Amino acid sequence: MIVALLNQKGGVGKTTLALHLAGHWAHQGARVCLIDADPQGSALDWSEQRAQSGLPRLFGVIGLSRETLHLEARVQAASVDHVVIDGPPRVAGLMRAALIAADLALIPVQPSALDGWASAEIVALVREARSFHPTLEARFVLNRCDPRTRIARSTRAGLVDQQPSLLGPGIAQRILFAEVMAQGRLVFERDPDGPAAREVAALASAIGTLAR
Template sequence: MIVALLNQKGGVGKTTLALHLAGEWAGQGCRVSLIDADPQGSALDRSQQRAREGLPRRFGVIGLARDTLHREAPELARDRDHVVIDGPPRVAGLMRSALLAADLVLIPVQPSPFDGWASAEILSLLQEARIYRPQLVARFVLNRCAARTVIARETAKTLADHDPPVLNATIGQRVAFADAAQSGRLVSELDDGSPAAREITVLCAEVGRIAP
Protein backbone atom coordinates (compact mmCIF):
# COMPACT_ATOMS: atom_id res chain seq x y z
CA MET A 1 0.00 0.00 0.00
CA ILE A 2 1.23 3.49 -0.86
CA VAL A 3 0.06 6.22 1.52
CA ALA A 4 0.76 9.85 0.63
CA LEU A 5 0.53 12.71 3.13
CA LEU A 6 -0.32 15.77 1.09
CA ASN A 7 -1.42 19.34 1.61
CA GLN A 8 -0.17 22.34 -0.29
CA LYS A 9 -0.20 24.33 2.94
CA GLY A 10 3.10 24.00 4.78
CA GLY A 11 3.43 23.50 8.50
CA VAL A 12 0.50 21.12 8.97
CA GLY A 13 2.66 18.22 10.17
CA LYS A 14 3.01 16.07 7.04
CA THR A 15 6.57 15.02 7.83
CA THR A 16 5.86 14.20 11.48
CA LEU A 17 2.87 12.04 10.57
CA ALA A 18 4.69 10.36 7.67
CA LEU A 19 7.65 9.41 9.87
CA HIS A 20 5.45 8.15 12.68
CA LEU A 21 3.20 6.08 10.41
CA ALA A 22 6.27 4.50 8.82
CA GLY A 23 7.81 3.91 12.25
CA GLU A 24 4.62 2.36 13.65
CA TRP A 25 4.33 -0.07 10.74
CA ALA A 26 8.02 -0.93 10.94
CA GLY A 27 7.60 -1.60 14.65
CA GLN A 28 4.87 -4.10 13.77
CA GLY A 29 7.34 -6.00 11.60
CA CYS A 30 6.22 -4.60 8.24
CA ARG A 31 8.64 -3.83 5.42
CA VAL A 32 8.41 -0.05 5.04
CA SER A 33 10.05 2.69 3.01
CA LEU A 34 9.44 6.42 3.27
CA ILE A 35 9.76 8.61 0.19
CA ASP A 36 10.74 12.20 0.90
CA ALA A 37 9.09 14.04 -1.99
CA ASP A 38 9.60 17.46 -0.40
CA PRO A 39 12.47 19.46 -1.99
CA GLN A 40 13.25 20.75 1.52
CA GLY A 41 14.19 17.19 2.51
CA SER A 42 12.86 17.33 6.07
CA ALA A 43 12.37 13.56 6.39
CA LEU A 44 15.88 12.93 5.06
CA ASP A 45 17.24 15.43 7.59
CA ARG A 46 15.46 13.60 10.40
CA SER A 47 16.91 10.30 9.18
CA GLN A 48 20.41 11.77 9.16
CA GLN A 49 19.88 13.21 12.64
CA ARG A 50 18.89 9.75 13.79
CA ALA A 51 22.10 8.31 12.36
CA ARG A 52 24.18 10.98 14.13
CA GLU A 53 22.52 9.98 17.40
CA GLY A 54 23.58 6.38 16.80
CA LEU A 55 20.00 5.12 16.59
CA PRO A 56 19.14 2.03 14.52
CA ARG A 57 17.41 2.52 11.19
CA ARG A 58 13.80 1.34 11.44
CA PHE A 59 12.93 1.97 7.78
CA GLY A 60 14.57 3.36 4.68
CA VAL A 61 14.15 7.00 3.65
CA ILE A 62 14.56 7.82 -0.03
CA GLY A 63 14.65 11.27 -1.61
CA LEU A 64 12.44 11.38 -4.71
CA ALA A 65 11.40 15.01 -5.10
CA ARG A 66 10.56 14.75 -8.79
CA ASP A 67 7.47 14.47 -10.93
CA THR A 68 8.25 10.89 -12.01
CA LEU A 69 7.20 9.71 -8.57
CA HIS A 70 4.07 7.99 -9.90
CA ARG A 71 6.29 5.69 -12.00
CA GLU A 72 8.98 5.05 -9.39
CA ALA A 73 6.93 4.54 -6.22
CA PRO A 74 4.98 1.48 -7.47
CA GLU A 75 8.27 -0.20 -8.38
CA LEU A 76 9.56 0.44 -4.88
CA ALA A 77 6.32 -0.87 -3.37
CA ARG A 78 6.67 -4.29 -4.99
CA ASP A 79 8.83 -5.65 -2.16
CA ARG A 80 7.38 -3.50 0.64
CA ASP A 81 4.28 -3.85 2.76
CA HIS A 82 3.91 -0.07 2.95
CA VAL A 83 5.38 2.95 1.23
CA VAL A 84 4.75 6.33 2.86
CA ILE A 85 5.18 9.51 0.82
CA ASP A 86 5.97 12.77 2.60
CA GLY A 87 4.59 15.21 0.06
CA PRO A 88 5.73 18.68 -1.01
CA PRO A 89 4.11 22.02 -0.22
CA ARG A 90 2.92 24.06 -3.20
CA VAL A 91 4.70 22.17 -6.00
CA ALA A 92 1.88 21.24 -8.35
CA GLY A 93 3.84 18.84 -10.60
CA LEU A 94 5.18 16.88 -7.65
CA MET A 95 1.78 16.90 -5.99
CA ARG A 96 0.08 15.49 -9.09
CA SER A 97 2.70 12.76 -9.36
CA ALA A 98 2.27 11.82 -5.68
CA LEU A 99 -1.50 11.66 -6.10
CA LEU A 100 -1.15 9.33 -9.08
CA ALA A 101 1.27 7.13 -7.12
CA ALA A 102 -0.89 6.74 -4.01
CA ASP A 103 -3.49 4.20 -2.99
CA LEU A 104 -4.54 6.38 -0.05
CA VAL A 105 -4.10 10.12 0.46
CA LEU A 106 -4.08 11.60 3.95
CA ILE A 107 -4.59 15.37 4.12
CA PRO A 108 -3.36 16.71 7.47
CA VAL A 109 -5.14 19.83 8.67
CA GLN A 110 -5.00 21.76 11.90
CA PRO A 111 -8.24 22.82 13.63
CA SER A 112 -8.44 26.23 12.00
CA PRO A 113 -10.69 27.73 9.33
CA PHE A 114 -7.56 28.90 7.52
CA ASP A 115 -6.38 25.32 7.08
CA GLY A 116 -9.75 24.41 5.63
CA TRP A 117 -9.53 27.14 3.05
CA ALA A 118 -5.95 26.26 2.21
CA SER A 119 -6.99 22.66 1.54
CA ALA A 120 -9.08 23.76 -1.45
CA GLU A 121 -6.04 23.47 -3.73
CA ILE A 122 -5.23 19.88 -2.81
CA LEU A 123 -8.91 18.94 -3.14
CA SER A 124 -8.93 20.34 -6.67
CA LEU A 125 -5.84 18.28 -7.53
CA LEU A 126 -7.42 15.23 -5.91
CA GLN A 127 -10.50 15.59 -8.11
CA GLU A 128 -8.24 15.86 -11.13
CA ALA A 129 -6.28 12.73 -10.13
CA ARG A 130 -9.50 10.72 -9.74
CA ILE A 131 -10.13 11.11 -13.46
CA TYR A 132 -7.17 8.74 -13.93
CA ARG A 133 -7.40 6.95 -10.55
CA PRO A 134 -11.13 6.71 -9.73
CA GLN A 135 -10.36 4.22 -6.92
CA LEU A 136 -8.09 6.70 -5.10
CA VAL A 137 -9.12 6.91 -1.41
CA ALA A 138 -8.59 10.11 0.60
CA ARG A 139 -9.17 11.25 4.18
CA PHE A 140 -8.56 14.36 6.23
CA VAL A 141 -6.65 13.86 9.47
CA LEU A 142 -6.86 16.40 12.29
CA ASN A 143 -3.35 17.14 13.54
CA ARG A 144 -2.03 19.32 16.38
CA CYS A 145 -5.50 19.23 17.76
CA ALA A 146 -6.53 20.38 21.22
CA ALA A 147 -9.56 18.10 21.34
CA ARG A 148 -11.58 20.06 23.89
CA THR A 149 -11.42 23.44 22.17
CA VAL A 150 -14.45 24.83 20.38
CA ILE A 151 -12.57 25.30 17.10
CA ALA A 152 -11.40 21.66 17.14
CA ARG A 153 -14.96 20.44 17.59
CA GLU A 154 -16.24 22.78 14.88
CA THR A 155 -13.51 21.70 12.45
CA ALA A 156 -14.26 18.02 13.06
CA LYS A 157 -18.00 18.64 12.63
CA THR A 158 -17.45 20.52 9.37
CA LEU A 159 -15.21 17.81 7.94
CA ALA A 160 -17.56 15.01 9.05
CA ASP A 161 -19.91 15.88 6.18
CA HIS A 162 -17.10 16.56 3.75
CA ASP A 163 -15.77 14.59 0.81
CA PRO A 164 -13.22 13.28 1.60
CA PRO A 165 -14.31 12.58 5.18
CA VAL A 166 -12.19 13.01 8.28
CA LEU A 167 -10.59 10.14 10.19
CA ASN A 168 -11.89 9.41 13.66
CA ALA A 169 -8.32 9.30 14.97
CA THR A 170 -6.86 12.70 15.85
CA ILE A 171 -3.35 13.73 16.82
CA GLY A 172 -2.96 16.16 19.68
CA GLN A 173 -0.80 19.24 20.06
CA ARG A 174 1.86 17.52 22.15
CA VAL A 175 5.35 18.54 23.23
CA ALA A 176 6.46 14.92 22.78
CA PHE A 177 6.53 15.30 19.00
CA ALA A 178 8.90 18.29 19.20
CA ASP A 179 11.08 16.51 21.76
CA ALA A 180 11.30 13.43 19.54
CA ALA A 181 12.14 15.48 16.44
CA GLN A 182 15.25 16.98 18.02
CA SER A 183 17.02 13.62 18.00
CA GLY A 184 15.28 11.95 15.08
CA ARG A 185 13.36 9.68 17.44
CA LEU A 186 9.72 8.64 17.36
CA VAL A 187 7.43 9.40 20.28
CA SER A 188 7.12 5.66 20.98
CA GLU A 189 10.88 5.51 21.50
CA LEU A 190 10.66 8.21 24.16
CA ASP A 191 7.69 6.61 25.92
CA ASP A 192 5.62 3.93 24.22
CA GLY A 193 2.82 4.44 26.72
CA SER A 194 2.51 8.19 26.20
CA PRO A 195 -0.68 9.80 24.83
CA ALA A 196 1.24 10.78 21.68
CA ALA A 197 2.39 7.21 21.06
CA ARG A 198 -1.11 5.85 21.66
CA GLU A 199 -2.58 8.37 19.20
CA ILE A 200 -0.15 7.23 16.49
CA THR A 201 -1.08 3.59 17.14
CA VAL A 202 -4.79 4.40 16.82
CA LEU A 203 -4.19 6.43 13.64
CA CYS A 204 -2.16 3.63 12.08
CA ALA A 205 -4.85 1.07 12.89
CA GLU A 206 -7.60 3.20 11.33
CA VAL A 207 -5.53 3.82 8.21
CA GLY A 208 -4.99 0.08 7.92
CA ARG A 209 -8.73 -0.59 8.10
CA ILE A 210 -9.64 1.83 5.32
CA ALA A 211 -6.75 0.96 3.03
CA PRO A 212 -7.90 -0.11 -0.42
Protein backbone atom coordinates in the same frame (compact mmCIF):
# COMPACT_ATOMS: atom_id res chain seq x y z
CA MET B 1 -0.08 0.16 0.36
CA ILE B 2 1.10 3.63 -0.65
CA VAL B 3 0.02 6.44 1.68
CA ALA B 4 0.77 10.04 0.69
CA LEU B 5 0.66 12.90 3.22
CA LEU B 6 -0.33 15.97 1.22
CA ASN B 7 -1.49 19.53 1.71
CA GLN B 8 -0.67 22.73 -0.16
CA LYS B 9 -0.26 24.51 3.17
CA GLY B 10 3.07 24.10 4.91
CA GLY B 11 3.41 23.61 8.65
CA VAL B 12 0.48 21.21 9.09
CA GLY B 13 2.69 18.35 10.30
CA LYS B 14 2.98 16.19 7.18
CA THR B 15 6.55 15.10 7.92
CA THR B 16 5.85 14.30 11.56
CA LEU B 17 2.83 12.17 10.64
CA ALA B 18 4.65 10.47 7.75
CA LEU B 19 7.62 9.49 9.92
CA HIS B 20 5.44 8.29 12.78
CA LEU B 21 3.20 6.18 10.56
CA ALA B 22 6.25 4.64 8.90
CA GLY B 23 7.82 4.02 12.30
CA HIS B 24 4.67 2.48 13.74
CA TRP B 25 4.32 0.02 10.87
CA ALA B 26 8.02 -0.85 10.96
CA HIS B 27 7.81 -1.43 14.72
CA GLN B 28 4.94 -3.82 14.02
CA GLY B 29 7.23 -5.84 11.75
CA ALA B 30 6.23 -4.46 8.34
CA ARG B 31 8.73 -3.57 5.61
CA VAL B 32 8.45 0.17 5.09
CA CYS B 33 9.96 2.76 2.78
CA LEU B 34 9.45 6.49 3.29
CA ILE B 35 9.81 8.73 0.22
CA ASP B 36 10.76 12.31 1.03
CA ALA B 37 9.17 14.20 -1.88
CA ASP B 38 9.57 17.60 -0.23
CA PRO B 39 12.48 19.59 -1.70
CA GLN B 40 13.21 20.82 1.85
CA GLY B 41 14.21 17.25 2.76
CA SER B 42 13.00 17.29 6.37
CA ALA B 43 12.49 13.52 6.54
CA LEU B 44 15.99 12.98 5.15
CA ASP B 45 17.34 15.37 7.81
CA TRP B 46 15.53 13.34 10.50
CA SER B 47 17.05 10.13 9.14
CA GLU B 48 20.53 11.67 9.14
CA GLN B 49 20.10 12.89 12.72
CA ARG B 50 19.04 9.38 13.72
CA ALA B 51 22.12 7.85 12.09
CA GLN B 52 24.45 10.40 13.73
CA SER B 53 22.93 9.54 17.11
CA GLY B 54 23.76 5.85 16.59
CA LEU B 55 20.12 4.78 16.61
CA PRO B 56 19.05 1.69 14.65
CA ARG B 57 17.39 2.22 11.28
CA LEU B 58 13.67 1.44 11.45
CA PHE B 59 12.87 1.95 7.76
CA GLY B 60 14.43 3.28 4.60
CA VAL B 61 14.17 6.97 3.71
CA ILE B 62 14.87 8.09 0.16
CA GLY B 63 14.71 11.52 -1.46
CA LEU B 64 12.54 11.64 -4.56
CA SER B 65 11.30 15.16 -5.35
CA ARG B 66 10.69 14.75 -9.06
CA GLU B 67 7.62 14.28 -11.21
CA THR B 68 8.40 10.63 -12.03
CA LEU B 69 7.50 9.96 -8.39
CA HIS B 70 4.40 7.95 -9.37
CA LEU B 71 6.51 5.48 -11.35
CA GLU B 72 9.31 5.16 -8.82
CA ALA B 73 6.96 4.82 -5.84
CA ARG B 74 5.30 1.83 -7.51
CA VAL B 75 8.74 0.24 -8.01
CA GLN B 76 9.44 0.69 -4.29
CA ALA B 77 6.02 -0.71 -3.38
CA ALA B 78 6.83 -4.00 -5.07
CA SER B 79 9.42 -4.85 -2.39
CA VAL B 80 7.82 -3.50 0.82
CA ASP B 81 4.53 -3.64 2.69
CA HIS B 82 4.04 0.13 2.99
CA VAL B 83 5.33 3.15 1.12
CA VAL B 84 4.78 6.48 2.89
CA ILE B 85 5.20 9.65 0.83
CA ASP B 86 6.01 12.88 2.65
CA GLY B 87 4.60 15.30 0.10
CA PRO B 88 5.72 18.79 -0.85
CA PRO B 89 3.96 22.10 -0.14
CA ARG B 90 2.78 24.04 -3.18
CA VAL B 91 4.46 21.96 -5.93
CA ALA B 92 1.46 20.93 -8.01
CA GLY B 93 3.35 18.63 -10.38
CA LEU B 94 4.84 16.62 -7.51
CA MET B 95 1.47 16.48 -5.77
CA ARG B 96 -0.19 15.12 -8.89
CA ALA B 97 2.51 12.46 -9.18
CA ALA B 98 2.06 11.51 -5.51
CA LEU B 99 -1.70 11.27 -5.93
CA ILE B 100 -1.41 9.06 -9.01
CA ALA B 101 0.95 6.77 -7.06
CA ALA B 102 -1.05 6.65 -3.82
CA ASP B 103 -3.68 4.23 -2.63
CA LEU B 104 -4.59 6.73 0.10
CA ALA B 105 -4.03 10.50 0.29
CA LEU B 106 -4.05 11.78 3.86
CA ILE B 107 -4.65 15.53 4.13
CA PRO B 108 -3.49 16.82 7.53
CA VAL B 109 -5.30 19.94 8.73
CA GLN B 110 -5.04 21.92 11.93
CA PRO B 111 -8.13 23.25 13.71
CA SER B 112 -8.31 26.54 11.84
CA ALA B 113 -10.57 28.06 9.23
CA LEU B 114 -7.45 29.08 7.31
CA ASP B 115 -6.33 25.45 7.08
CA GLY B 116 -9.73 24.48 5.77
CA TRP B 117 -9.63 27.10 3.04
CA ALA B 118 -6.03 26.21 2.12
CA SER B 119 -6.93 22.53 1.71
CA ALA B 120 -9.44 23.31 -1.07
CA GLU B 121 -6.66 23.19 -3.68
CA ILE B 122 -5.48 19.70 -2.70
CA VAL B 123 -9.10 18.49 -2.71
CA ALA B 124 -9.38 19.75 -6.30
CA LEU B 125 -6.18 17.89 -7.17
CA VAL B 126 -7.63 14.71 -5.63
CA ARG B 127 -10.69 14.99 -7.87
CA GLU B 128 -8.44 15.55 -10.88
CA ALA B 129 -6.24 12.55 -9.99
CA ARG B 130 -9.27 10.27 -9.75
CA SER B 131 -9.81 10.66 -13.49
CA PHE B 132 -6.51 8.74 -13.89
CA HIS B 133 -6.70 6.72 -10.68
CA PRO B 134 -10.38 6.03 -9.83
CA THR B 135 -9.60 3.83 -6.79
CA LEU B 136 -7.70 6.62 -4.99
CA GLU B 137 -8.95 7.08 -1.42
CA ALA B 138 -8.56 10.42 0.35
CA ARG B 139 -9.22 11.47 3.94
CA PHE B 140 -8.65 14.47 6.15
CA VAL B 141 -6.85 13.93 9.46
CA LEU B 142 -6.92 16.47 12.28
CA ASN B 143 -3.40 17.21 13.49
CA ARG B 144 -1.93 19.36 16.25
CA CYS B 145 -5.33 19.87 17.81
CA ASP B 146 -6.61 20.26 21.36
CA PRO B 147 -9.96 18.46 21.33
CA ARG B 148 -11.14 20.51 24.32
CA THR B 149 -11.14 23.77 22.37
CA ARG B 150 -14.13 25.22 20.55
CA ILE B 151 -12.20 25.63 17.27
CA ALA B 152 -11.16 21.95 17.31
CA ARG B 153 -14.74 20.82 17.89
CA SER B 154 -15.98 23.19 15.19
CA THR B 155 -13.35 22.02 12.68
CA ARG B 156 -14.15 18.35 13.37
CA ALA B 157 -17.87 18.96 12.97
CA GLY B 158 -17.27 20.79 9.71
CA LEU B 159 -15.19 17.94 8.26
CA VAL B 160 -17.41 15.02 9.28
CA ASP B 161 -19.76 15.37 6.31
CA GLN B 162 -17.16 16.61 3.82
CA GLN B 163 -15.71 14.76 0.86
CA PRO B 164 -13.02 13.65 1.53
CA SER B 165 -14.28 12.68 4.97
CA LEU B 166 -12.44 12.75 8.29
CA LEU B 167 -10.36 9.73 9.33
CA GLY B 168 -9.82 8.70 12.92
CA PRO B 169 -9.78 10.74 16.12
CA GLY B 170 -6.78 12.85 15.09
CA ILE B 171 -3.47 13.74 16.71
CA ALA B 172 -3.19 16.19 19.59
CA GLN B 173 -0.73 19.06 19.93
CA ARG B 174 2.04 17.60 22.11
CA ILE B 175 5.53 18.90 22.91
CA LEU B 176 6.83 15.33 22.77
CA PHE B 177 6.45 15.23 18.97
CA ALA B 178 8.74 18.24 18.55
CA GLU B 179 11.27 16.91 21.07
CA VAL B 180 11.69 13.50 19.48
CA MET B 181 11.79 14.80 15.92
CA ALA B 182 14.79 16.98 16.78
CA GLN B 183 16.57 13.88 18.10
CA GLY B 184 15.87 11.58 15.16
CA ARG B 185 13.48 9.58 17.32
CA LEU B 186 9.77 8.75 17.41
CA VAL B 187 7.29 9.11 20.26
CA PHE B 188 6.94 5.38 20.91
CA GLU B 189 10.69 5.20 21.57
CA ARG B 190 10.37 7.72 24.40
CA ASP B 191 6.96 6.83 25.79
CA PRO B 192 5.65 3.60 24.23
CA ASP B 193 2.44 3.53 26.25
CA GLY B 194 1.81 7.28 26.29
CA PRO B 195 -1.02 9.20 24.63
CA ALA B 196 1.06 10.32 21.61
CA ALA B 197 2.02 6.75 20.71
CA ARG B 198 -1.58 5.63 21.20
CA GLU B 199 -2.84 8.35 18.86
CA VAL B 200 -0.40 7.31 16.13
CA ALA B 201 -1.44 3.67 16.58
CA ALA B 202 -5.12 4.66 16.34
CA LEU B 203 -4.50 6.54 13.09
CA ALA B 204 -2.55 3.60 11.65
CA SER B 205 -5.40 1.29 12.64
CA ALA B 206 -7.95 3.56 10.94
CA ILE B 207 -5.83 3.48 7.78
CA GLY B 208 -5.74 -0.30 8.01
CA THR B 209 -9.54 -0.49 7.94
CA LEU B 210 -9.51 1.31 4.58
CA ALA B 211 -7.13 -1.26 3.11
CA ARG B 212 -9.38 -4.22 3.90
